[in-house]
Amino acid sequence: MAPKNCKTAKELAKEMKEISFSEFIATNPHLVGFESSVKMIPMSIHEILTNSLDACESAGILPEVWIDLKSLDDKGRLKRYKLTVRDNGPGILPKNVPLVFGKLLYGSKFGVRRQSRGQQGIGVSAVVLISQIKTGEHAIVKTSTNGKKSHVFELSVDVDRNSAKVHDSHEEKAEGWKGVEISVILEAQFSARIMEYIELTAAINPHLSLHYDGVNEADRLEVPRRTEELPAIPVETKPHPSGADYDLLKRLAARTRYSTLNDFLKGEFDRVRSDVSKQIIAGCKDRLDVRKKPADLCKEELMALAEAMSGAQTLPPSTECLSPVGEATLVQGVVSRLQPAFIEAVTRKPRAMRGQPFLVEVIIAYGCGAELGGTGESSIDPVTGVYIHRFVNRVPLLFSESGDVTLKAARDAGLARYEIAPETRSHLFVHVAGVNIPYTSESKEAIKFVDEYYEEIRLAIQECGRKISKHIRRIKKSEEEAVKGKRKAIIHSLLLRQLNRYAGAKVAGPEYAAAFGFDNCVSEVEEEYGLDVFREEKPERRAPESRRAVAAAGGD
Numbered sequence: 283m284a285p286k287n288c289k290t291a292k293e294l295a296k297e298m299k300e301i302s303f304s305e306f307i308a309t310n311p312h313l314v315g316f317e318s319s320v321k322m323i324p325m326s327i328h329e330i331l332t333n334s335l336d337a338c339e340s341a342g343i344l345p346e347v348w349i350d351l352k353s354l355d356d357k358g359r360l361k362r363y364k365l366t367v368r369d370n371g372p373g374i375l376p377k378n379v380p381l382v383f384g385k386l387l388y389g390s391k392f393g394v395r396r397q398s399r400g401q402q403g404i405g406v407s408a409v410v411l412i413s414q415i416k417t418g419e420h421a422i423v424k425t426s427t428n429g430k431k432s433h434v435f436e437l438s439v440d441v442d443r444n445s446a447k448v449h450d451s452h453e454e455k456a457e458g459w460k461g462v463e464i465s466v467i468l469e470a471q472f473s474a475r476i477m478e479y480i481e482l483t484a485a486i487n488p489h490l491s492l493h494y495d496g497v498n499e500a501d502r503l504e505v506p507r508r509t510e511e512l513p514a515i516p517v518e519t520k521p522h523p524s525g526a527d528y529d530l531l532k533r534l535a536a537r538t539r540y541s542t543l544n545d546f547l548k549g550e551f552d553r554v555r556s557d558v559s560k561q562i563i564a565g566c567k568d569r570l571d572v573r574k575k576p577a578d579l580c581k582e583e584l585m586a587l588a589e590a591m592s593g594a595q596t597l598p599p600s601t602e603c604l605s606p607v608g609e610a611t612l613v614q615g616v617v618s619r620l621q622p623a624f625i626e627a628v629t630r631k632p633r634a635m636r637g638q639p640f641l642v643e644v645i646i647a648y649g650c651g652a653e654l655g656g657t658g659e660s661s662i663d664p665v666t667g668v669y670i671h672r673f674v675n676r677v678p679l680l681f682s683e684s685g686d687v688t689l690k691a692a693r694d695a696g697l698a699r700y701e702i703a704p705e706t707r708s709h710l711f712v713h714v715a716g717v718n719i720p721y722t723s724e725s726k727e728a729i730k731f732v733d734e735y736y737e738e739i740r741l742a743i744q745e746c747g748r749k750i751s752k753h754i755r756r757i758k759k760s761e762e763e764a765v766k767g768k769r770k771a772i773i774h775s776l777l778l779r780q781l782n783r784y785a786g787a788k789v790a791g792p793e794y795a796a797a798f799g800f801d802n803c804v805s806e807v808e809e810e811y812g813l814d815v816f817r818e819e820k821p822e823r824r825a826p827e828s829r830r831a832v833a834a835a836g837g838d
């Protein structure tokens with residue numbers, strides 16, 4: 283017998299309704315990373331700050347950002363905070379303000395084939411939405427595009443319509459300021475990860491000048507920019523053939539202006555010239571009618587084409603769409619904060635995943651003397667015993683590490699093999715620069731397990747680990763050779779070599795070391811080994827036979 287309250291198809295049909303995307307997110311805030319009160323402030327800062335950086339860089343402006351966090355009333359475990367973030371970017375046209383801040387899935391970066399921090403058009407409007415559903419308060423947005431007038435809006439998200447409700451708007455004098463300022467009220471739990479997020483963002487964005495005024499005296503930070511140079515603006519590129527699949531080919535073929543297969547391949551894909559196009563066509567001509575227009579190819583033909591494209595010999599993807607941080611900048615940002623005994627960096631060649639290029643940069647800082655502001659024991663990976671810091675497109679990722687491909691790759695890299703163990707107080711930094719990053723969810727907290735990403739990250743960590751273990755071997759050797767009086771020279775040359783390589787300096791002097799953030803590391807070596815690092819030392823003389831033997835063995 284059927285149980286009670288069963289429904290007929292007609293009754294079920296009456297219950298069906300369409301919901302807006304805002305309503306969906308309001309009932310599922312975890313999908314955009316706002317499921318816990320601890321994440322509320324760092325996630326909001328992240329969404330707003332990344333927009334400021336993207337906007338400034340696109341407009342060729344050196345970014346300066348002011349973050350202000352004030353505690354409001356006390357409500358037991360959860361407090362209300364007022365978060366205000368102001369930038370010096372290009373500003374937003376007043377007519378676009380309600381769309382940017384009051385409509386989810388509205389933005390300028392969706393489907394764009396170049397590296398950017400944002401990609402979905404959800405971030406800042408989700409902050410406004412989550413703020414209003416928890417506190418009932420509206421967001422206040424100010425913007426000025428000319429430095430004369432600023433437009434002020436009080437707005438919220440109309441959840442049923444996924445559009446903005448503007449409660450008030452007026453003009454004010456801008457007094458020379460151009461940019462965007464947003465204030466929201468958040469119901470949240472304070473967390474040390476706020477400072478960690480801000481510090482890591484500053485470390486990986488040396489062109490950013492950042493002012494953070496937090497809830498108390500200790501919760502303040504002034505980070506001046508370390509370079510006046512803006513990162514190169516990534517240029518939009520075409521998809522790379524190695525990652526083309528049926529769906530991508532179907533969409534491109536449907537709207538292409540090319541009428542032959544050869545022109546379609548050369549015109550719509552990166553790195554496809556005549557030789558590569560011929561190779562691809564030869565690889566599928568038995569399963570495809572080459573005389574057809576691309577738009578007329580059927581499903582089986584497009585599948586055959588995708589297969590031939592993935593097997594073709596091509597150059598790696600163009601890199602103009604990417605903006606890696608660069609080894610020198612990464613090393614500088616890390617050294618000045620963590621004071622490692624030594625540090626190594628590795629940059630892999632770009633690769634494509636579904637036609638979307640990406641590249642991996644890795645740093646291992648070994649034997650660190652300092653900690654990052656918010657780094658507690660929780661950041662240490664219990665399996666590898668090292669601090670793992672993940673970054674994507676110059677943005678730190680703080681949450682959902684267990685689901686991130688980076689953690690799996692770091693664990694599988696076998697760091698212990700390179701003598702990088704818990705007691706060495708080592709930090710591993712992994713930066714992925716890419717187009718359309720395969721995140722695990724819309725909250726963009728972790729990268730999915732994707733073979734190409736896994737392989738590149740693991741190989742980069744292993745390559746870096748090998749470099750580190752070379753230093754460890756040298757230090758050990760120097761200890762063994764101490765009796766022979768060679769230790770000083772070995773440590774000295776090791777340090778100078780690092781300075782030269784990363785600073786590009788021909789002669790490394792004490793001022794240069796200080797400017798580059800190596801001074802702490804120098805004084806540590808000096809104290810520990812009783813050595814004057816910058817004193818001129820004559821190179822050791824070797825017998826001609828032994829020099830030749832070292833060269834033949836590939837030594838330096």
Ligand SMILES: Nc1ncnc2c1ncn2[C@@H]1O[C@H](COP(=O)(O)OP(=O)(O)OP(=O)(O)O)[C@@H](O)[C@H]1O
Pocket residue numbers: 329333334337369371372373374382388389390391392399400401402403404405406407408462
């Ligand atoms: N401070 C700002 N200055 C200039 N433009 C901005 C600023 N903040 C947001 N925008 C514009 O508003 C759009 C929407 O921002 P939003 O944070 O909602 O999404 P997004 O950054 O495009 O993507 P994601 O959801 O992945 O963060 C951006 O694409 C950008 O064009």
